[in-house]
Amino acid sequence: MRVLNIHGVGDVRLDPRDPPKAGDNDVVVKVKACGVCGSDLSYIKFGGINRKEGGVTPIGHEAAGEVVQIGKAVEGLKVGQRVVINPMQTSTFIGSGGPDGAFTDEVLVGDAKVGDSLLPIPDDLPFDVAALTExxxxxxxxxxxxxxxxxxxxxxxxxxxxxxxxxxxxxxxxxxxxxxxxxxxxxxxxxxxxxxxxxxxxxxxxxxxxxxxxxxxxxxxxxxxxxxxxxxxxxxxxxxxxxxxxxxxxxxxxxxxxxxxxxxxxxxxxxxxxxxxxxxAVGYPDEMPEVLAALPRLKDKARSLISHRYQFDDVLKAFETAGTPQSAKVMVEFGEL
Incomplete structure (x- = not known):
C-alpha cells in the first residue's frame, strides 16, 4: 500500500506502507475518493504540521470510502458499509498532523464512532460527491x-x-x-x-x-x-x-x-x-450531518465544484493542478467509483 507524506518544505512523496490493522475500537476504511484541500497545500508549503525532525506528515482528510475492517468493540457498522470520515472528530486528526492521512489505499480511523468520526452515506450517493461533505x-x-x-x-x-x-x-x-x-x-x-x-x-x-x-x-x-x-x-x-x-x-x-x-x-x-x-468561522462543529443529509438533493450542484479528477497513481499531478487558479475542487479517485 501507499500513503502521501510530507517530508519537508515543498517535499511531498507517495511512500510505501504496511496495511493498517484495526484494534478493538478502530475501523479501517478503503478510500474511494479524497479531495485536495487548500490546507494540504499549506502544509506542504510549510514542511508539514507537527512533523518531527526526520519524520513525515501524512495528509488528506476529505475522504469517503468503504469499511473493510471493524474492531470488535465498534458498534453500528458492517463490512462494506459506505462512509464519509469526519476528520475533526477522529482521535488522530486524520490528515492534519497525526499519524494517519487519507491519501492512502486504506486509512485507520482510531476510536471510531458512528455518527461522530464516521458518517454512513446513502447507497445511491456517489463517493466523489460524498467526499465533498467536509x-x-x-x-x-x-x-x-x-x-x-x-x-x-x-x-x-x-x-x-x-x-x-x-x-x-x-x-x-x-x-x-x-x-x-x-x-x-x-x-x-x-x-x-x-x-x-x-x-x-x-x-x-x-x-x-x-x-x-x-x-x-x-x-x-x-x-x-x-x-x-x-x-x-x-x-x-x-x-x-x-x-x-x-x-x-x-x-x-x-x-x-x-x-x-x-x-x-x-x-x-x-x-x-x-x-x-x-x-x-473555522471548521464545522455541527454541520457535517446536515450537509450529508442535503447532498442527495444537491448532488448535481455539488459535483459541479469538481474541476479536475485524478487517479491515486497521479496524486502528485493532482496537487500541482490544485495550486493553479484554474482549479476548483481537485478530486483524487481510487479505482472505479
Missing part, C-alpha cells in the same frame, strides 16, 4: 456564522472550493443578491453557474465601484457606502479586511474564513462609525 461543511459553517436571510445582500470574496460552497449554500437558502469576487475567470464562471447574481474580476475591475453599481449606495455619516448586508472573506488578501471596513454600511457584517499567516491593517476609525461586526 469542504461543504466548512462552507456551511461560514454561512451559518453570517446569519443572513432572504432579502439580504451578500458578497463572497474568493471562489475557491470553500467560496463556491458558500455561494451554493447562500443560493440554496434563498439569498438572491449574492455577488462573487475572484481573480480567476474560470472560478467566477462556476460561481455564476451556482446562482450568483453577479461576479467581479478583481484583477481587472474596481471592486468597490462595481459593488456600488450592482448592490446600490447608501451613506454613513455623510460617507458613501455600499448597500451590502454581509461579506465573507474566503480569499485572505492582505488589504481585504480594511477595504471592506471602508466600504461597509451601518451594521454590516464580515465573516473571515481565510487563514491569515501575517497581521493585517484594520481601519478601526471607519469601523467605529458603522458599528459593523467582524467575526470568524
Amino acid at each position: 469542504p461543504l461543511a466548512v462552507a456551511l459553517h461560514g454561512v451559518n456564522r453570517m446569519q443572513v436571510k432572504p432579502g439580504d445582500k451578500v458578497v463572497v470574496f474568493g471562489c475557491g472550493p470553500i467560496g463556491l460552497g458558500m455561494v451554493l449554500w447562500l443560493v440554496d437558502r434563498g439569498i438572491k443578491d449574492v455577488v462573487a469576487v475572484d481573480l480567476s475567470p474560470e472560478r467566477l464562471d462556476r460561481a455564476q453557474a451556482l446562482g450568483a447574481k453577479a461576479v467581479i474580476n478583481a484583477a481587472s475591475e474596481d471592486v468597490r465601484e462595481r459593488l456600488l453599481e450592482i448592490q446600490g449606495r447608501t451613506t454613513v455619516f455623510g460617507r458613501e457606502a455600499v448597500d451590502v448586508d454581509a461579506y465573507i472573506d474566503a480569499a485572505g488578501a492582505p488589504s481585504l479586511v480594511s477595504d471592506v471596513i471602508r466600504m461597509a454600511k451601518k451594521h454590516a457584517k464580515l465573516v473571515i474564513t481565510a487563514a491569515y499567516m501575517k497581521p493585517v491593517e484594520v481601519a478601526l476609525g471607519s469601523m467605529l462609525t458603522t458599528e459593523m461586526s467582524i467575526t470568524t
Whole structure:
C-alpha cells in the first residue's frame, strides 16, 4: 500500500506502507475518493504540521470510502458499509498532523464512532460527491456564522472550493443578491453557474465601484457606502479586511474564513462609525450531518465544484493542478467509483 507524506518544505512523496490493522475500537476504511484541500497545500508549503525532525506528515482528510475492517468493540457498522470520515472528530486528526492521512489505499480511523468520526452515506450517493461533505461543511459553517436571510445582500470574496460552497449554500437558502469576487475567470464562471447574481474580476475591475453599481449606495455619516448586508472573506488578501471596513454600511457584517499567516491593517476609525461586526468561522462543529443529509438533493450542484479528477497513481499531478487558479475542487479517485 501507499500513503502521501510530507517530508519537508515543498517535499511531498507517495511512500510505501504496511496495511493498517484495526484494534478493538478502530475501523479501517478503503478510500474511494479524497479531495485536495487548500490546507494540504499549506502544509506542504510549510514542511508539514507537527512533523518531527526526520519524520513525515501524512495528509488528506476529505475522504469517503468503504469499511473493510471493524474492531470488535465498534458498534453500528458492517463490512462494506459506505462512509464519509469526519476528520475533526477522529482521535488522530486524520490528515492534519497525526499519524494517519487519507491519501492512502486504506486509512485507520482510531476510536471510531458512528455518527461522530464516521458518517454512513446513502447507497445511491456517489463517493466523489460524498467526499465533498467536509469542504461543504466548512462552507456551511461560514454561512451559518453570517446569519443572513432572504432579502439580504451578500458578497463572497474568493471562489475557491470553500467560496463556491458558500455561494451554493447562500443560493440554496434563498439569498438572491449574492455577488462573487475572484481573480480567476474560470472560478467566477462556476460561481455564476451556482446562482450568483453577479461576479467581479478583481484583477481587472474596481471592486468597490462595481459593488456600488450592482448592490446600490447608501451613506454613513455623510460617507458613501455600499448597500451590502454581509461579506465573507474566503480569499485572505492582505488589504481585504480594511477595504471592506471602508466600504461597509451601518451594521454590516464580515465573516473571515481565510487563514491569515501575517497581521493585517484594520481601519478601526471607519469601523467605529458603522458599528459593523467582524467575526470568524473555522471548521464545522455541527454541520457535517446536515450537509450529508442535503447532498442527495444537491448532488448535481455539488459535483459541479469538481474541476479536475485524478487517479491515486497521479496524486502528485493532482496537487500541482490544485495550486493553479484554474482549479476548483481537485478530486483524487481510487479505482472505479
